[in-house]
Amino acid sequence: MTVRVFLVDDHAVFRSGVRAELSREADLEVVGEAGGVAEAIAGINSTEPDVVLLDVHMPDGGGVAVLSGIEEGPVCLALSVSDAAEDVIAVIRAGARGYVTKTISGAELADGIRRVAGGDAVFSPRLAGFVLDSFTGRSPVPEPPLDPELDSLTPRELEVLRLLARGYTYREIAETLFISVKTVETHASNVLRKTQQSNRNALTRWAHRRRID
Amino acid sequence: MYPTGPLYEPARGAGPAWTDPAGAARGYGPAPVLDVGAPPVRLVRRSGGRIVGGVAGGLADHLGLDVFTVRMVFVLLSALAGAGIVAYGLLWVFTPGGYDEQAPSPTERRQAIGLAMLGIGLAVAVSWLMNATVAAKVIAPIVVVAVGAALVWREYDIDGPRSLFGLPARPTVITWARIVSGITLVVLGLGVLVLARIDLGSLGSALIAVVVTLVGGGLLTVPLWLKMARALDAERAARIRNEEREEIASHLHDSVLQTLALIQRQAEDPHEVVRLARSQERELRRWLFEDTGPAHSSLAAALRTIAGEVEDQHGVKVTPVTVGDVTMDVTDSGDGLPKEHFTALLGATREAMVNAAKHAGVPTVDLFAEVEPHQVSVFVRDRGAGFDPAEVPGDRQGLAKSIRGRIERRGGRVEILSTPGRGTEVRLFMPRDDTGEAATDAGPSGADEGSQASGAGSDDGRDAPSGAATGSGARATREFASGTGH
Numbered sequence: 001m002t003v004r005v006f007l008v009d010d011h012a013v014f015r016s017g018v019r020a021e022l023s024r025e026a027d028l029e030v031v032g033e034a035g036g037v038a039e040a041i042a043g044i045n046s047t048e049p050d051v052v053l054l055d056v057h058m059p060d061g062g063g064v065a066v067l068s069g070i071e072e073g074p075v076c077l078a079l080s081v082s083d084a085a086e087d088v089i090a091v092i093r094a095g096a097r098g099y100v101t102k103t104i105s106g107a108e109l110a111d112g113i114r115r116v117a118g119g120d121a122v123f124s125p126r127l128a129g130f131v132l133d134s135f136t137g138r139s140p141v142p143e144p145p146l147d148p149e150l151d152s153l154t155p156r157e158l159e160v161l162r163l164l165a166r167g168y169t170y171r172e173i174a175e176t177l178f179i180s181v182k183t184v185e186t187h188a189s190n191v192l193r194k195t196q197q198s199n200r201n202a203l204t205r206w207a208h209r210r211r212i213d
Numbered sequence: 214m215y216p217t218g219p220l221y222e223p224a225r226g227a228g229p230a231w232t233d234p235a236g237a238a239r240g241y242g243p244a245p246v247l248d249v250g251a252p253p254v255r256l257v258r259r260s261g262g263r264i265v266g267g268v269a270g271g272l273a274d275h276l277g278l279d280v281f282t283v284r285m286v287f288v289l290l291s292a293l294a295g296a297g298i299v300a301y302g303l304l305w306v307f308t309p310g311g312y313d314e315q316a317p318s319p320t321e322r323r324q325a326i327g328l329a330m331l332g333i334g335l336a337v338a339v340s341w342l343m344n345a346t347v348a349a350k351v352i353a354p355i356v357v358v359a360v361g362a363a364l365v366w367r368e369y370d371i372d373g374p375r376s377l378f379g380l381p382a383r384p385t386v387i388t389w390a391r392i393v394s395g396i397t398l399v400v401l402g403l404g405v406l407v408l409a410r411i412d413l414g415s416l417g418s419a420l421i422a423v424v425v426t427l428v429g430g431g432l433l434t435v436p437l438w439l440k441m442a443r444a445l446d447a448e449r450a451a452r453i454r455n456e457e458r459e460e461i462a463s464h465l466h467d468s469v470l471q472t473l474a475l476i477q478r479q480a481e482d483p484h485e486v487v488r489l490a491r492s493q494e495r496e497l498r499r500w501l502f503e504d505t506g507p508a509h510s511s512l513a514a515a516l517r518t519i520a521g522e523v524e525d526q527h528g529v530k531v532t533p534v535t536v537g538d539v540t541m542d543v544t545d546s547g548d549g550l551p552k553e554h555f556t557a558l559l560g561a562t563r564e565a566m567v568n569a570a571k572h573a574g575v576p577t578v579d580l581f582a583e584v585e586p587h588q589v590s591v592f593v594r595d596r597g598a599g600f601d602p603a604e605v606p607g608d609r610q611g612l613a614k615s616i617r618g619r620i621e622r623r624g625g626r627v628e629i630l631s632t633p634g635r636g637t638e639v640r641l642f643m644p645r646d647d648t649g650e651a652a653t654d655a656g657p658s659g660a661d662e663g664s665q666a667s668g669a670g671s672d673d674g675r676d677a678p679s680g681a682a683t684g685s686g687a688r689a690t691r692e693f694a695s696g697t698g699h
């Protein structure tokens with residue numbers, strides 16, 4: 001089953017590079033591309049792709065603006081040169097299901113697209129590190145009343161997250177923790193969901209700055 | 214061009230000479246390739262090294278003489294009816310201030326003030342000898358005016374933010390004292406000159422007259438001042454923008470353009486291209502986004518620095534991931550990581566990374582560091598050749614011993630796990646205070662194979678069965694048990 005992919009990035013050279021890389025994958029099809037926020041929203045709503053590859057830094061609001069402008073449906077994988085914690089967390093909280101940096105190889109990118117299309121979360125070690133920091137870091141400001149369900153990670157989820165931050169693949173994590181790969185994926189998805197919905201200070205700070213919530 | 218320096222080099226070094234404003238002010242152009250002798254120094258007054266106005270010092274620097282000689286010359290000249298004082302005043306007005314910072318020593322200050330008073334005394338005395346009335350009515354008042362003016366001018370000369378009327382933004386009592394006494398002396402001196410007698414009674418009305426004149430003049434010219442102030446602001450803003458742009462341009466020219474040119478030349482060697490690109494990317498990122506404080510201000514920054522160095526020197530890709538941060542505790546204050554622990558951790562991490570780069574045979578090395586309240590954990594991992602710990606001959610155990618030595622000497626803990634064909638992981642745990650060994654493992658190492666030597670009572674509900682190391686399927690993972698026995 002082909003996965004239909006839409007590219008959003010204001011750097012035209014990069015778009016054509018990604019297009020070329022993905023064209024080598026039989027099961028991925030690039031159905032459209034856009035270089036700006038308005039163009040992207042219009043294009044995504046009309047072509048209805050499965051996965052959107054979304055650049056974070058663009059004028060007029062960037063990836064976050066695109067995420068808030070499109071209708072439900074496509075899954076977004078954020079792609080960026082920047083590695084700053086605020087960018088990464090902001091785009092996850094806006095709804096992206098994964099974050100990768102632009103220096104990853106074509107094969108890894110294709111793999112990430114497939115995983116995200118299949119419903120998994122794609123956690124680069126950096127993203128895992130930022131999320132870990134947000135959930136375990138001590139906040140200088142008193143926290144709002146925290147929901148134990150949503151605002152903290154279970155010990156298992158913490159373990160998975162730490163191993164992700166250490167660079168382990170899902171398969172390696174499954175072997176280390178003696179669980180199945182599917183269980184690892186579930187844990188990762190839960191962590192992602194909590195990252196998106198938690199009210200923790202560290203996470204809401206990024207949201208306020210980007211005026212998402 | 215590439216960040217190759219000792220570990221704690223500041224991220225941004227000094228730029229080329231023409232971005233250095235002090236150098237530009239001194240009249241230096243871009244550093245010449247062939248040294249044809251230093252260009253002549255323009256005459257500037259001393260700023261930090263001044264006693265009164267810095268004129269004698271500046272002149273001494275310009276002519277290459279000793280400052281005492283120059284001061285003596287001024288003193289002797291002032292015997293000629295105060296010519297020395299006039300000359301000093303003129304030079305003060307027309308020579309710009311310099312940028313030196315070194316303050317004069319107390320002996321020099323005493324000597325110079327003594328010479329100044331000698332000069333003033335000579336001026337008055339010699340003119341008295343020549344013609345007593347002229348001395349009393351002309352020379353002495355002029356000298357008084359000069360001293361008063363000097364006191365006030367001195368306040369305007371000091372660098373720093375300015376407020377009303379050009380005074381320093383935060384005037385101290387001394388500033389006000391100097392200004393008030395200066396104004397009084399000037400008025401007094403001028404009064405004597407004009408009125409030919411010292412009349413203390415009319416001093417008050419004279420001062421009031423001066424104030425009224427100044428206020429009236431100021432009120433009349435308010436629009437002029439406003440326009441000048443606005444023009445000055447706009448000009449300053451434009452200048453700052455320009456300087457920023459020049460600095461960015463020069464930085465890009467020095468680094469990015471050069472790297473891009475190199476990449477084009479090395480296009481046949483993809484390994485080298487990647488190395489160059491990564492190195493430049495790292496450097497540019499650091500310049501754009503990070504503050505350039507000293508490297509010991511953050512463990513995360515220090516880890517990034519050494520990861521970058523390992524990348525450059527060994528051609529591997531290292532992406533450090535850090536959770537939390539801690540500073541080096543240089544002052545023994547109790548928070549932060551003690552200096553020896555900090556350096557030991559960095560050294561051991563670097564060794565582990567270099568070892569992975571050299572022997573694993575893979576292009577990437579993972580680095581993860583987590584800072585917790587009681588300890589710092591660092592994990593260096595590769596998916597390379599690995600080795601069988603039991604089969605390493607004693608003489609090749611240098612790495613393990615060296616890493617262990619550094620860490621355990623500080624009360625930390627080291628675990629080295631490796632599987633042939635599957636990779637190696639070096640785990641370092643360093644306690645955050647001096648009081649003891651790294652706490653029994655509470656979390657960071659996840660469910661490692663359970664064969665570590667730390668106490669079993671610290672588990673927080675993990676499911677992994679302990680003792681599963683032996684005979685868990687095809688993996689023959691062995692481990693160097695930590696020797697500190699806790």
